[in-house]
Amino acid sequence: MALDSLVSNFFWSNSDGSGKIHWAAWKNYRNLKTREVGTGHYIDVFKDPWVPAAKQFRIPVNNDISVNQDMVVADLVQERSWNLQPINRKIDKLYLDLISKIPLTSSPRADKLMWAPARDGTYSVKAGYRAKTSAIEGRTGVTRASPSKKVDTRIWRRCASNPVCPVCGDETESLEHLFLLCNWVKVAWFGYSMGIYISPRNIKNLGFWLEEFQLLNDSDFDYSKAYVASMLWAIWKLRCRMTFEQVEPSPSEAMEMTNRAMKEYWEVNSLFPKAPTFAEPEASYKWRKLQSHTLKLNCDDAFCKKNGKGGIGIVCRDSEGLFIKGWAEQVSAYSAFHTEMLAICKAVQLVEEWGMQSVIIEMDCQDLYKAVTQCSFRHCPWSLHGLLIEITDPVQNRSLVSFSLIPREGNSTADRLAALA
Numbered sequence: 474m475a476l477d478s479l480v481s482n483f484f485w486s487n488s489d490g491s492g493k494i495h496w497a498a499w500k501n502y503r504n505l506k507t508r509e510v511g512t513g514h515y516i517d518v519f520k521d522p523w524v525p526a527a528k529q530f531r532i533p534v535n536n537d538i539s540v541n542q543d544m545v546v547a548d549l550v551q552e553r554s555w556n557l558q559p560i561n562r563k564i565d566k567l568y569l570d571l572i573s574k575i576p577l578t579s580s581p582r583a584d585k586l587m588w589a590p591a592r593d594g595t596y597s598v599k600a601g602y603r604a605k606t607s608a609i610e611g612r613t614g615v616t617r618a619s620p621s622k623k624v625d626t627r628i629w630r631r632c633a634s635n636p637v638c639p640v641c642g643d644e645t646e647s648l649e650h651l652f653l654l655c656n657w658v659k660v661a662w663f664g665y666s667m668g669i670y671i672s673p674r675n676i677k678n679l680g681f682w683l684e685e686f687q688l689l690n691d692s693d694f695d696y697s698k699a700y701v702a703s704m705l706w707a708i709w710k711l712r713c714r715m716t717f718e719q720v721e722p723s724p725s726e727a728m729e730m731t732n733r734a735m736k737e738y739w740e741v742n743s744l745f746p747k748a749p750t751f752a753e754p755e756a757s758y759k760w761r762k763l764q765s766h767t768l769k770l771n772c773d774d775a776f777c778k779k780n781g782k783g784g785i786g787i788v789c790r791d792s793e794g795l796f797i798k799g800w801a802e803q804v805s806a807y808s809a810f811h812t813e814m815l816a817i818c819k820a821v822q823l824v825e826e827w828g829m830q831s832v833i834i835e836m837d838c839q840d841l842y843k844a845v846t847q848c849s850f851r852h853c854p855w856s857l858h859g860l861l862i863e864i865t866d867p868v869q870n871r872s873l874v875s876f877s878l879i880p881r882e883g884n885s886t887a888d889r890l891a892a893l894a
């Protein structure tokens with residue numbers, strides 16, 4: 474069936490024959506490249522993409538304000554901290570805030586090109602697959618250049634000759650109605666394990682909804698993307714079957730098809746995300762009684778996603794477990810992971826400042842633990858690579874400073890401090 478192959482091409486084009494993913498030309502993804510700030514000498518403030526969390530990683534330039542077109546990021550850095558004075562009145566406060574969160578390290582590396590969709594900034598098959606999924610979901614940047622958009626309108630014209638919804642018959646059928654608001658569709662979204670509740674008041678535009686959905690679910694990035702793409706695909710197919718074969722679609726059918734699509738395209742490609750990792754007691758944790766002169770620094774953080782503010786808490790104990798010193802401060806960050814990293818970074822600084830010799834720095838985030846103990850960028854978002862070096866560099870030459878992963882409950886005092894910060 475021609476329509477069938479059009480639809481499946483749209484979502485899962487496999488024309489290259491090497492698996493289920495068809496690779497769109499690299500140029501379609503160029504908007505996903507960005508720069509990690511190192512020295513900042515080679516990043517143009519207004520022309521280059523470099524601001525994490527900004528749209529296309531760029532600062533939008535207001536036409537009626539003259540900007541120094543040759544300004545580089547290094548011009549905004551003074552003694553390794555941000556001095557945003559030169560652009561203070563020229564750009565939106567939101568962007569000033571985003572920039573001020575970019576970590577600056579004491580010994581910066583060269584500026585580096587990063588592949589933004591990948592957590593670690595490296596382009597890989599998986600990262601490309603994610604970008605492909607993003608393109609399907611109509612995220613900014615990719616979609617405009619993506620060939621799938623053309624297919625999208627082509628199918629649309631073929632099927633949407635009648636403006637009335639073929640399923641409920643009483644609404645004008647917009648994309649929003651088709652995919653989100655028609656009653657049977659609402660049940661399908663809500664009935665699935667993610668329990669997405671769709672309220673008509675909040676939906677003005679399918680693209681915006683998808684974007685927002687992705688922002689709200691960034692912890693389950695791969696899963697929610699695959700799920701949404703699969704559900705959209707199932708809804709589309711069932712809706713078309715109604716148009717051409719007059720077979721009524723049902724929510725449970727949509728859910729089943731979504732399940733199958735998830736299995737087929739994700740498990741087969743072994744891209745299905747593994748169960749979330751929890752901090753497990755490791756060998757280092759079992760060893761509780763410390764040598765008499767060893768101290769423990771217990772780190773934790775609290776992060777509020779809404780305002781991007783966080784707190785970090787560090788507690789120092791002696792070998793008997795007695796409280797010696799504590800530290801708490803407020804920070805601004807992009808994510809909980811970023812906050813946790815700032816906490817570890819502070820702990821490393823405190824080792825120096827408090828003149829400690831033999832120290833174990835404890836944390837409860839497994840990914841961060843792996844990143845610092847293996848000095849591995851793979852476990853760390855690309856925008857924070859500089860910060861990772863800031864943590865691992867000073868420790869590398871000190872055999873008496875080590876890191877340890879502990880279960881969450883072992884961290885309760887630092888938790889409380891972080892929440893108070």
Ligand SMILES: [Zn+2]
Nearest residue numbers: 638640641655
């Ligand atoms: Zn309808």
